[in-house]
Each structure stands twice: as C-alpha cells, then as structure tokens.
Amino acid sequence: MINIAKPLMGAEEKQAVLDVLDSGMIACGSIVSEFEKEFAAYLGTEHCIATTSGTTALEVGLRALGIGKGDTVLTTPFSFIASTNSIIYNGATPVFAEIDPDTFLIDPGSIEKALEEHPETKALLIVHLFGLTCDMDAIMEIAGKHKLLLIEDCAQAHGAAWKGRKAGTFGDVGCFSFYPTKNMTTSEGGAVVTHNAETARRARLLINHGMEIRYHHDEIGYNYRMTNICGAIGRCQLKKLEGFNEARREHAFYMNSHIDNPLIETPVEPDNARHVFHQYTVKVALGHRDAFIKHLETNGVGYGIFYPLSIPEQKCYAEMGFETEWPVTDTVKQQVVSLPVHPGLTDEEVAEVVRVVNSFRG
Numbered sequence: 370m371i372n373i374a375k376p377l378m379g380a381e382e383k384q385a386v387l388d389v390l391d392s393g394m395i396a397c398g399s400i401v402s403e404f405e406k407e408f409a410a411y412l413g414t415e416h417c418i419a420t421t422s423g424t425t426a427l428e429v430g431l432r433a434l435g436i437g438k439g440d441t442v443l444t445t446p447f448s449f450i451a452s453t454n455s456i457i458y459n460g461a462t463p464v465f466a467e468i469d470p471d472t473f474l475i476d477p478g479s480i481e482k483a484l485e486e487h488p489e490t491k492a493l494l495i496v497h498l499f500g501l502t503c504d505m506d507a508i509m510e511i512a513g514k515h516k517l518l519l520i521e522d523c524a525q526a527h528g529a530a531w532k533g534r535k536a537g538t539f540g541d542v543g544c545f546s547f548y549p550t551k552n553m554t555t556s557e558g559g560a561v562v563t564h565n566a567e568t569a570r571r572a573r574l575l576i577n578h579g580m581e582i583r584y585h586h587d588e589i590g591y592n593y594r595m596t597n598i599c600g601a602i603g604r605c606q607l608k609k610l611e612g613f614n615e616a617r618r619e620h621a622f623y624m625n626s627h628i629d630n631p632l633i634e635t636p637v638e639p640d641n642a643r644h645v646f647h648q649y650t651v652k653v654a655l656g657h658r659d660a661f662i663k664h665l666e667t668n669g670v671g672y673g674i675f676y677p678l679s680i681p682e683q684k685c686y687a688e689m690g691f692e693t694e695w696p697v698t699d700t701v702k703q704q705v706v707s708l709p710v711h712p713g714l715t716d717e718e719v720a721e722v723v724r725v726v727n728s729f730r731g
C-alpha cells in the first residue's frame with residue numbers, strides 16, 4: 370500500500386524529545402521560544418506565537434485582531450472546517466466567496482462581488498489550500514482598497530510563496546498547523562505569526578489565560594501553549610522543511626509530466642506561486658470518481674478526498690442560514706482526489722502511482 374501521508378521522524382527528533390524529557394522542563398519553555406524565533410526567521414516575519422494546534426492559532430489570531438461579535442469575515446467555502454469555525458468561535462459571522470476551479474483557491478473576482486453584497490465585511494480569511502498560495506497581488510489590492518484585516522490560513526502552506534515572499538507574511542496574521550500530516554510537524558501544534566508587535570502581544574496574552582504578570586489575568590484567555598516536547602520536534606522538522614518541500618515538488622512535477630489520462634486533470638502551479646504540494650490533488654472527469662477511487666484501492670494506492678462537502682453545507686451549520694449553493698465548489702468537490710506526494714515516497718512508488726492513474730479506463 371502506498372500511503373497518502375507519512376510523518377518522517379528521524380534520530381534527531383527522537384533525541385530531541387529524550388533531551389526534553391531528561392531536562393524535566395516538559396511544558397512550555399525555552400525550547401518553544403527557540404522554535405518560535407527560528408520559525409519567524411524562516412518565514413521572514415517579526416513575531417511567532419506557538420500554540421496547541423492550527424485551530425487554536427486561527428481562533429487566537431482572529432481574536433488578537435479584535436474580531437468578535439457583530440463582525441463579518443469573508444472566507445472560502447472549500448477548506449478544512451477549522452478556518453470557518455475560528456470565525457464562529459469568536460462570535461463573528463462568516464460569509465463566503467467562490468473558488469477558482471483550477472487552483473481551488475478563493476477567487477478574487479468573487480470576493481469583489483461578495484463585498485458588494487456584504488459591505489460591512491471587516492476581515493478576509495484566505496486559505497492557501499493544498500500548499501498553493503492565493504493570488505496575493507489581487508488579494509492585497511482588495512484588502513487595501515476595502516480596508517480589510519487579512520488573515521492567512523497557512524495550515525497547508527509551510528514554505529509556499531508568492532513572488533518569493535512566504536505565505537503567512539502578507540496578512541495581519543498568518544496561522545499555521547503542525548499536525549502530523551502537514552509539510553512539517555510538532556505532533557499536534559500550531560503558530561500565529563505577525564509583523565505587528567501589539568497583535569503579537571495580544572496573541573501571547575490570549576494563549577496564556579490573559580496573563581502577563583503571574584496570576585494577574587487582564588482578559589479571559591485560554592491555555593493554548595505549545596509544550597517543549599512539541600517545540601523540540603518542531604525545531605528538528607524545520608531544519609528539514611525545505612528538503613521535504615523540494616521532494617514534494619519533485620514528486621508532483623514528475624506526476625504532472627507523466628500522467629496522461631484524459632479523465633484526469635493534474636494540478637497547476639500558476640506564475641508567481643511556489644506550490645509546496647501539501648496535497649497533490651487531481652480532478653477526475655465528472656461521474657468517474659467512484660470508479661477511480663475503487664481502481665486506486667484495488668491497486669494499493671492511498672488517496673484522500675479533500676473535501677467531499679463545501680463548508681456552508683456541513684450539517685453542524687444547518688441552523689446558520691448560510692448560502693449553500695456554490696456552483697464551482699459544488700462541481701469541484703465531486704471531482705477532487707488527492708494522491709500520495711509526501712517526501713517519504715520512493716521514485717518507484719511515485720512511478721507506480723503514475724502507472725495506476727494512467728491505467729484507469731473509467
């Protein structure tokens with residue numbers, strides 16, 4: 370079986386965890402601070418606040434920007450649910466704009482239309498889905514023109530870039546996940562990054578029960594602190610991230626140039642973008658996906674369907690009255706299949722994925 374994902378843990382990670390255990394300082398401490406400095410330096414941003422997950426990073430990122438009850442946040446209907454949940458956790462209202470059918474990313478033209486309908490919008494929460502950056506020229510122009518706060522969900526985009534500038538460094542905050550299947554991991558974990566000192570101060574306060582002076586709680590916060598054990602894994606993984614991303618890109622471009630099945634559309638890397646292929650997501654001709662995934666299963670190729678439903682149509686939001694018809698998203702969600710692209714694949718395995726995809730006859 371060729372797995373869809375495989376976290377790569379080496380001797381370095383194991384030793385680093387043992388060192389933390391031996392130190393006795395296993396909760397949040399100096400190892401996390403080092404990881405934060407190194408991750409900020411890697412991205413080219415001023416501040417990094419490590420958290421317990423990508424979800425908590427998003428929740429805190431929005432709240433640190435002052436987004437709360439009565440605010441409207443525009444986002445994508447095609448993502449993992451955490452991006453929209455973070456808006457709802459803060460008591461704000463999500464509204465949606467369509468995606469581009471080729472990149473799967475929020476469509477700037479559709480954002481402009483949605484803003485006409487929702488002129489009260491305060492913030493834009495974009496998702497660099499599957500490892501590909503949104504069109505940041507268009508997004509920055511829209512955010513500037515409409516004076517919107519900008520949140521980048523970079524849970525799937527560690528090291529992705531637009532014109533050489535890394536995802537997470539454009540917005541008022543960038544939010545990362547270090548879940549095991551991501552381009553780098555800390556086991557569970559996340560981070561908020563920002564250029565703004567006050568936003569960073571507020572995020573740091575919120576992840577530590579609103580406490581700057583010991584047992585003086587200035588506001589109601591949370592315990593969303595990363596542990597030193599996670600930080601130690603993260604420091605090792607960060608050193609390997611560029612190598613991991615290069616391997617993902619090599620596998621993806623090999624598949625792009627060798628898959629020649631007319632029923633399968635391979636992913637694109639637009640000009641100006643550096644795709645880090647968190648997922649290698651193909652589109653299967655409409656009506657053929659069930660047969661395709663059966664074919665993958667029969668031939669031992671792992672896959673994922675990210676995502677089978679749009680966010681607004683999720684059952685948990687049934688009472689919220691969201692617009693549930695998104696024609697582009699609703700077509701794409703019936704076509705997408707993500708294939709193995711992770712850095713642990715051998716050349717033979719990548720060639721086998723291509724062989725299996727090309728042998729599908731519908």
Ligand SMILES: Cc1ncc(COP(=O)(O)O)c(C=O)c1O
Nearest residue numbers: 422423424449451452524546548
């Ligand atoms: C786009 C997106 N946003 C947010 C998250 C949430 O991250 P976590 O699972 O670390 O809470 C994920 C994780 O899968 C994600 O893919």
